[in-house]
Amino acid sequence: MIVRERPNLRTSLNINVVFHLPGSILTPEFVGARTGSYRKADDALMVQVALPWEPPEHMNEYLRGKLELALDETDPWITRRKKSQYDLSALREFVRTLPLEDPPARL
Numbered sequence: 001m002i003v004r005e006r007p008n009l010r011t012s013l014n015i016n017v018v019f020h021l022p023g024s025i026l027t028p029e030f031v032g033a034r035t036g037s038y039r040k041a042d043d044a045l046m047v048q049v050a051l052p053w054e055p056p057e058h059m060n061e062y063l064r065g066k067l068e069l070a071l072d073e074t075d076p077w078i079t080r081r082k083k084s085q086y087d088l089s090a091l092r093e094f095v096r097t098l099p100l101e102d103p104p105a106r107l
Helices: 059-080 089-096
Strands: 014-020 033-039 044-050
Touching: 014 059, 033 059, 044 059, 059 089
Parallel strands: 014 044
Antiparallel strands: 033 044
């Protein structure tokens, strides 16, 4: 969904959202979202988001909320690092307008 919708979006900070899925070997050690590593060369910040065991009924709506949570988690990082040049408004608008319909089933 994101790859299909994102080609024309240009931002000052690239956010790489990584979803942590619980499994039989590893389970996320956190709840919600947290910031991870930052790559200055790419202006890319990783934000990790923990997902629950049970998938939600409306997956796209749920994932949109998690992307919004990832952006919310980025705000304190920007403040702590004094990176006021980063404007997340284009990313927030992009996430807000993502389509919510479920993709067609693959055969």
